[in-house]
Each structure stands twice: as structure tokens, then as C-alpha cells.
Amino acid sequence: MKETEKKESTGSQASANSLASSRRGLLRGLAAGGLVAGAGLSLGAGPATAASRRIARQSASWTPPNSPSQAEQELFVHGNDRWKMQAQLHPREYADTRTPLVAAQHPWAMIVSCIDSRVPPELIFDQGLGDLFVSRTAGQVLDGAVLGSTAYAATKSYVKLIVVLGHQGCGAVQSAIERKDNPGTPNFPPRLEFLTDRIKDAIPPAGTPNRENLAINENIRRIRNQLLQEPQISPRVAAGTLNVIGARYELDTWIAHKIN
Numbered sequence: 001m002k003e004t005e006k007k008e009s010t011g012s013q014a015s016a017n018s019l020a021s022s023r024r025g026l027l028r029g030l031a032a033g034g035l036v037a038g039a040g041l042s043l044g045a046g047p048a049t050a051a052s053r054r055i056a057r058q059s060a061s062w063t064p065p066n067s068p069s070q071a072e073q074e075l076f077v078h079g080n081d082r083w084k085m086q087a088q089l090h091p092r093e094y095a096d097t098r099t100p101l102v103a104a105q106h107p108w109a110m111i112v113s114c115i116d117s118r119v120p121p122e123l124i125f126d127q128g129l130g131d132l133f134v135s136r137t138a139g140q141v142l143d144g145a146v147l148g149s150t151a152y153a154a155t156k157s158y159v160k161l162i163v164v165l166g167h168q169g170c171g172a173v174q175s176a177i178e179r180k181d182n183p184g185t186p187n188f189p190p191r192l193e194f195l196t197d198r199i200k201d202a203i204p205p206a207g208t209p210n211r212e213n214l215a216i217n218e219n220i221r222r223i224r225n226q227l228l229q230e231p232q233i234s235p236r237v238a239a240g241t242l243n244v245i246g247a248r249y250e251l252d253t254w255i256a257h258k259i260n
């Protein structure tokens, strides 16, 4: 996406939500994908034709990100921008991707995200098969299995970026706040307490303004910082071949952005 388009697309929620804006975004996305040429927008073009064109476009131009910064760019500038503008390409979903992936996969990023049904990483970053390792737990809480999964990803040189992805309105964080404020609640399920226990230290004191959002952000930071200390991860980060960042997805604006 061109720089001018990117600036315009980072505008207000109202503009992101307006039908006019969405249609402009769709047309831009189609133009960027070369789909506007010829009869691509005619009503007579059936699904098979559209799919064929999409495959041709993807195969011709796709090169996986080869550095942490390229991976970040692909997710947050290109992919999420398409999602935000409702101009998704749904890349790498078809036979020309599925068939070669039988033999091997080389995902270039890992997303450690929440289970929330409104925040599927492949959708909000508009990526396809073979692009992302994804680990999902409520509140993107870490346990031995998730740490093992990130360690595995970090041993693969083709993985350039690990993103800890939290989000607006996270039910796991809300539950942790509820639990912290009412520690005496009887019969709180131990399996849920496992989750809230791991989030509680990120929660500011009761009465803090914007408390839930601060807790969501701090939970992201703490998980990112923990991953940065993992023995399979920290040497690669020091060498510049892998990065671990925190990010947050906003349900109301459809924007994914970094949390520092």
C-alpha cells in the first residue's frame, strides 16, 4: 500500500467504519492486487475466475519477510491495513499454496494471542497458510506448552518475529480484575484461577482511571518481557535475527498496533 494511502487509512474510527471509506479501501486493495484490470470488476466474473486471478497475483509477487522489521511491516502495515480497509486479499489459501506446503512449512512469524473469537490472527493480519505459527490461550497467558511452542518456533531461523497480541475488551483480563477485587468468592474454578493468577499482577489498584485498558497493556508487556528472557529466544534477539514485540488489537477501530 502506498504511503499516502497508509496515512489516510490510519484516520478516525468514523472513517474506518463508513461505507464510503470501505468501498474506497476495497477498490484500492483490488487495484493493488491487479484485479481491477480488464473485466475484473464486472458482475459476470464468477468465484472461480476471481480465485484464479488472486492465485496468479499472489504467486507472482509474494516473497516472505526476511527480517524482524520486514515481518512487522507485513503484519501491521500491509496485512492489518487491508483488514482495516476491508480490502483483504485472503492470500495463500489455494491449491498453489496447499500443495507445496504438504512437504514443508516455513512460517515467518509466531503470534501468541488470546482465544477471543473476534481476534483471529490470520484474519486481522490478512495472512494465509504457511505464514504464521499461532498459539492461543485466554489472555494469551503463558504456560509450559505455550513456552515450549515459542521455544520451538525460535529454533527455526525462518521465524523472524514473535508477536504477543492482546486486545480491547479482553474477557480474561476482565475476569482477573473481578477475581482480584473479590478474592473471597467461593467455588471459583481452579482452572480459571490458573489464568487469573497469571494476569493479576498486571492490574492497577482499584480506582485507577482506565484500569482495564492499563491492565490489558501491562499484561501484554509482561508476557513479551518473559518471552524475551527465554533461552531459545534471547540469543536470537541479541543477534537481530528475531524480535519479540507486544501488540494490541482494537475491536472498535479494527487496528492492530504495537505496545511499547
Ligand SMILES: [Zn+2]
Binding pocket: 114, 115, 116, 138, 139, 140, 167, 169, 170, 171, 172, 173
Ligand atoms: Zn482476550
